[in-house]
Amino acid sequence: MFSDVIRKIDWEETTERIMSMTDADVRRALGKSRCDVDDFMAMISPAAAPYLEQMAALSQKYTRERFGKTINMFIPIYITNSCSNSCVYCGFHVENKIKRIILKEDEIVREYQAIKQLGPFDNLLIVTGENPAMAGVPYLAKALDLAKPYFNNLQIEVMPLKSEEYAELRKHGMNGVICFQETYHEANYKKYHPRGQKSIFEWRVNGFDRMAQAGVHKIGMGVLIGLEDWRTDITMMAYHLRYLEKNYWRTQYSVNFPRMRPSENGGFQPNVVMSDKELAQVTFAMRIFDHDVDISYSTREPEFIRNNMAALGVTTMSAESKTDPGGYACYPQSLEQFHINDDRKTADVVAALRARGLEPVFKNWDSSFDHEEMLLAK
Amino acid sequence: MNIVVNGEKVEVPGGASVKLLADMQNLPDKGVAVAVNNDMVPRTEWENRLLNEGDDVIIIRAVCGG
Amino acid sequence: MDDKLVIAGKEFSSRLFLGTGKFSSNEVMAKAIEASGTEMVTLAMKRIKLSDSSDDMLQHIAKPNIQLLPNTSGVRNAEEAVFAAKMAREAFGTNWLKLEIHPDPRYLLPDPVETLKATEQLVKDGFVVLPYCQADPVLCKRLAEAGAATVMPLAAPIGTNRGLVTLDFLQAIIEEATVPVVVDAGIGAPSDAAKAFEIGASAVLVNTAISVAANPVEMAVAFKEASVAGRRAYLAGLGAQSADFSAQASSPLTSFLND
């Protein structure tokens, strides 16, 4: 389990090592065809800042080698904002007096149908708050079943589950799971996640082992930028990624590092800020470190970043997302989980990608490929 | 009675044990292993393991090799 | 430099493993082993010729600081390998085993299917299994999952001295390995061994290149030194090799970040 691994990696020491990386360390990393985590640290260190252009070129080269000139398109759907946790940075947290919605079956279907009007989306990410009692595994299974007529590739982003529960959801057509660790800083983790199941660092960080053990095809990881020193946090994710790739080599991985924006409603303000250049640096470094990992940018990032980075290392994007339950059709006025910076229409995102010589791919999977799931379901 | 040892016919007294065969062949105390009909017989059982007419015995030892 | 190789809980100071085939005499072999500083030596098994009373090679290699590594050379499938393994454990008093199954007489290339099957069985039977295998990253994963103590991918066909023909695959194996990677077969010169260590191999197994050298004992020393040099270079962090990092006046890809 990864908790055993990460507890052996000292946070402060790692920070110090990153900050003391030299020009020579950066050059050495960039000259390698296979980088280790030390090289990754060099590439995200301040010493690598002068090499941004070279890193962009390398990142672009590796991305084209492995992914061609394509961008995978997905769309998220929030089916509930009810949550029993109280993450200090999140508008859905339990004490917030907002209207709680758990979409009913007919509402979920209406949302799916509305999404299909936006564009030929086929990769769906079903998102919930964390309310296992009211919106647990049976509810998710239902949402997956209802999605099948509309979408071939179904992923979920929900509370960490037991291995058996992941296996159960696979029977309902679930292909992938995204879960953000948010931060790998165990000591401070509890400060941000004071209550509920999410307050247990170990349960969350070992969730990825459980997903892989349940045979989930694709696992998405993420660090929320704005909590702890992002360099160290993303380095921990790099360790985690390597650990998972080594131990569960049949699985595909994706990484996310969304940047928290200053809160609209006077809530939590980010502790650290990552500049656009730094975001680009981390993205390039991640690609040079791991040629195959899927790098995903959501609509939290602004249009000009998404357009430009798409050609340089990003491989997956969402478009026209609503981050409030019912936002596509049923309850268009409810509160978003986070603010969207890129609110272009899907057609405009597509046109912008095409203008850069990239092909947006909406469908890269057909549920009929899923022999294993079909067998499981019998 | 006749048995086969590493492909060669060998005569041993009726009811002979593996131990007796080993003594007859001057096997060293270390570095060899014996199997009877493809079943490895540990040295500790040599005495008790009796041979039968026609048994196929393999005796191996170390040689050089990568 | 405290840089121990650990296999199945046992520590080794030397990362050079020696094969004992093709030496001109047992005396030369014993001297080469000593000169190489190796702590792991392979040996094969053979049916005794009843009349034969030739010199026993075992006495030349069975030293307290040396881990014997019997191989299963000559077997053609998993079943024969399991039998050979049991014979080896009995004869040499060790449960360590270099599993090699190569039914192909021409190139002596290992049979991946039988090797995996045999590994699964032998691990269950309590052996420390070091399988010789093709430089196939997926196979190496499967062997490690089956409980192999190391994987031993080949650099080139046995005895060819052709060096790291499988370099790209070895790199992939090393990058993803959860067990030590021992580069076996085909290492023809000390520079090959050094290169294997530079890319991160945990150990190398050398035989023909030493045993058929004009002076095997000197060659053993050369391999010892090359192994140490390669490993040190790896630990020291090799310098950047190819990329051109001259400062660029314009930045066509990242200029959007300056706006």
Ligand code: SF4
């Ligand atoms: S981040 Fe997720 S778990 Fe935390 S309060 Fe928000 S919805 Fe709930």
